Structures are given as structure tokens and as C-alpha cells.
Amino acid sequence: MTQTPQTSLAELAEFGASIRAALTTLSGSEQVRAALFADPDPRTWAVLAGQLELPGLLLAEEHGGSGLTTVEAAVAFEEAGRALVPGPLFATAALAVPLLVALGDAGALARYGPPIASGELTATVALAESDGRWSPDAVTCRAEPEGGGWALTGGKELVVDGATAGLLLVVARSAEGELGVFAVEPDAAGLERTALVTLDLTRRMARLTLDGVPATRVGGDASGAVAAASDVARLLLAAEQVGGAQRCLDMVVEYAGQRIQFARPIGSFQAIKQRLADALVQIESARSAVHAAARSTGRDLARDSRVAALLATEAYTFISAQNIQLHGGIGFTWEHDAHLYFKRARAGAQLLGGPGDHVAALADVLDTEID
Structure with missing residues (x-):
């Protein structure tokens, strides 16, 4: 294109x-x-x-x-x-x-x-640590000059595809407190990569243990870059959530038109119609927020990506649960795909910050804008 x-x-x-x-x-x-x-x-x-x-x-x-x-x-x-x-x-x-x-x-x-x-x-970013928070403020992984490069010591948690990525971009902090991004090779000495068993099996996670791992610094002070990249990542995660939510709605609407109860498709019952209408409103609201954020930059993106994340998370978690409920007994089986979307929705809701993190960040943004 x-x-x-x-x-x-x-x-x-x-x-x-x-x-x-x-x-x-x-x-x-x-x-x-x-x-x-x-x-x-x-x-x-x-x-x-x-x-x-x-x-x-x-x-x-x-x-x-x-x-x-x-x-x-x-x-x-x-x-x-x-x-x-x-x-x-x-x-x-x-x-x-x-x-x-x-x-x-x-x-x-x-x-x-x-x-x-x-x-x-393939590549990934290692930012979250022991508390699992996607927050630069929580970074304690140490970066120390060594020879002509750097050595990293610390641990990283919930690294997406961290066990298989060919390039690891590790966020660490120097002795002076400056945030930096460091490129680490997958076979670097002192690096241990451990695959984790998590709720969402469709998205692999890993733990990284770094003990004097040789690394190459990418760029200078990375505070602004990490924040800007996180805004973009949050936007793209929200877009992904909208897609998953739409697929769940499509699945349950199709089923509601086929499943017969009391000689009528269950989709004709008012209670079912109301739930699906609520889901549609949430999904379209989230999609609009994603489209708005996608056209934003700078501080506007920092705000709009949080709004998109909040609405997309709410829509996906709601409709993925309704997808299971409205499919009845079959929706709870391993053989049906509903649980795959449900697990992706729940895991994604915390991946780059939970709803509470987004609300707190939005409060800070709005407080700054008002001042």
C-alpha cells in the first residue's frame, strides 16, 4: 500500500x-x-x-x-x-x-x-519488571559502562515473545538515573530467557534474567522515546482489541440466529437483543476512539491512546464474556474458540497498563491541560 x-x-x-x-x-x-x-x-x-x-x-x-x-x-x-x-x-x-x-x-x-x-x-521490548507494570518509572534494571559498551543487570517480566525474539530492546537505568534502551543479542553471555505459562496461550511471554549482559545502547536519554513508543503500542493494542471484540460479536450474532429455543431463535428475545446492542455500542465507541488516536500525535496521542485503551478494553472484556455466556454449554468447551478470545481479552487488558493506570494517566493529562 x-x-x-x-x-x-x-x-x-x-x-x-x-x-x-x-x-x-x-x-x-x-x-x-x-x-x-x-x-x-x-x-x-x-x-x-x-x-x-x-x-x-x-x-x-x-x-x-x-x-x-x-x-x-x-x-x-x-x-x-x-x-x-x-x-x-x-x-x-x-x-x-x-x-x-x-x-x-x-x-x-x-x-x-x-x-x-x-x-x-523479530524483536521485542523488555520494560516491565517484578511488579508487571508497563511503566518507565518502575525500571530498576541497571546499565553500567563496560569497555566500549554496556553491561545490564536485573530482571524483566512478561516480555512478549521474549524467549524467541532475535533482538531484545531492554529498557534500563544508568547509575545517574538516566533511562536508556539497550540492544541485546539473544545468545548474549549472562542472559537467561525463560518461557512463561500464562492465561493467553496465543501470545507468548517470557522472563529475562540479566547478569552483566553485554549490550549496545540505542540513542541517548530514552525517557521521551519510551513514552512516545508506549503511546503508539497502546493504540495498536486497542485496535487489536477492537478487532477481537468485533469477531466475538459476529460469532454470537450468527449463533443467536441459529440457536432455537421455545420454537424461536434466541436472537429474537429482548434480553439477548439488549446485550448485543450494548456490545455493538461499546465496540463502535472503541473503534471511533482508536481512529481518533491513530490521527493524533505528541501530547494528543498520549491522551487519546489512553481513551482508546479504556474503551477497547471495556468492549473486549464485555463481549468476549457474553460470547461464552450466550453460546451456552458449548461456549464453555475447549473445542469452541470463544475461550481463546476471552483469554486474549483478559490478558490484553493488563498488558500495557490496566484501566486504573489509564484513568490515572488521563487525570494527570487533564490536570496539566487545565493548568
Whole structure:
């Protein structure tokens, strides 16, 4: 897709439809379930990167990417959320790439950008620590100068695809208290990567233990870059949640039209209609918030991404639960896909900050704007 100053709604719809068509075969129920306990099919990643060019959407063309904006990326991630895409897409394209772009280190972009865009290199960001909070203020991992580079000591928790990523961007703090981002190779000495068993098996998590791990610093003081990249990641997660919520609604609406009770489809009952109408309102509100945030920058994005995260989390958690309830007994079985979306919704609700974190951040933003 070629970027234009303002991509039209028709072009965005066509872009989303092309991704959905590809994911229908690449990330159907059978493929998602196969990836729960085994590595995702590498052929899927080859198509996502080689044909759809999703890892490099936000990378500039001179760094091997498509040079698109968060508007197009939000459309892509909504479709990825609808299909519950397993594998390194979120870690690479929603976490690592925005951070590399925000840091603006020309050398790092030239080195890592092309292989990331082509799918040759996957990457992730290690920020959260023992309390699981996605907050730069909570970072205690130490970075100390050593020779011509740096050595990292500490621990990281809930690192998305941390056990398999080919590049780890670790957020650590120097002795002077300055926040920095450090590139760590997966086979670096002193690095231990432990895969975690978590609620959402479609999104792999890992614990990193770093004991004097050699690293290369990317950029300078990273406080602003980490905050800016987190805003983009939060927006793309919200877009993904909207896609998952829409898929849950589609599933339950279809079932409500087929399931007969008292000689009538259950979708004809007022109680069912009301729940589904409530879900639709929540999803459309969240989608509107995502679209607004996708067109925001700077401080506006910091605010709007939080709003989008709040609304998308609320919509996804609500409709994923209703999807199970309204399917009745079959909805509670392992064989039905409803639980996969339910678990993704619950895990995603805390991944980059919970509702309480978003409300507190919004309060700070509004307090600053009023002053």
C-alpha cells in the first residue's frame, strides 16, 4: 500500500479487506490452535512479512519499511486481533518498531530496520519488571559502562515473545538515573530467557534474567522515546482489541440466529437483543476512539491512546464474556474458540497498563491541560 497525505476511507477499507482475506487462511482456528503448544508456522510469518509487509509498516522506506502511519497500522492490527494472529507480529511491529523509530538512532535503524521489515529479524521490548507494570518509572534494571559498551543487570517480566525474539530492546537505568534502551543479542553471555505459562496461550511471554549482559545502547536519554513508543503500542493494542471484540460479536450474532429455543431463535428475545446492542455500542465507541488516536500525535496521542485503551478494553472484556455466556454449554468447551478470545481479552487488558493506570494517566493529562 502506498502512503498518501490522507489515506481515504475507501483505501483503508480495501487495505483491511486484503489483510483479512489473507488471515482467513493464515490464521484460522486450526492454525491458531496449532500454535498454542508449538511454534507458529514459519510460513505464516513469511507471508505476513514478505507479502503483507506488516512488520515494517511504520518503518521509513529508507530503512526497508513501507513508510506508513499509525492510521494504516491501526487497520492492520484490528484485522490481526480479529484473527487472533499468533507469533511475533505484535512484539515486533507494535512494540519494537515504534521504539526504534522514536529513538531516532540512524545507525540502529539502518542495522535493524531492513531485516525487521523483511521478516528476517523479530524483536521485542523488555520494560516491565517484578511488579508487571508497563511503566518507565518502575525500571530498576541497571546499565553500567563496560569497555566500549554496556553491561545490564536485573530482571524483566512478561516480555512478549521474549524467549524467541532475535533482538531484545531492554529498557534500563544508568547509575545517574538516566533511562536508556539497550540492544541485546539473544545468545548474549549472562542472559537467561525463560518461557512463561500464562492465561493467553496465543501470545507468548517470557522472563529475562540479566547478569552483566553485554549490550549496545540505542540513542541517548530514552525517557521521551519510551513514552512516545508506549503511546503508539497502546493504540495498536486497542485496535487489536477492537478487532477481537468485533469477531466475538459476529460469532454470537450468527449463533443467536441459529440457536432455537421455545420454537424461536434466541436472537429474537429482548434480553439477548439488549446485550448485543450494548456490545455493538461499546465496540463502535472503541473503534471511533482508536481512529481518533491513530490521527493524533505528541501530547494528543498520549491522551487519546489512553481513551482508546479504556474503551477497547471495556468492549473486549464485555463481549468476549457474553460470547461464552450466550453460546451456552458449548461456549464453555475447549473445542469452541470463544475461550481463546476471552483469554486474549483478559490478558490484553493488563498488558500495557490496566484501566486504573489509564484513568490515572488521563487525570494527570487533564490536570496539566487545565493548568
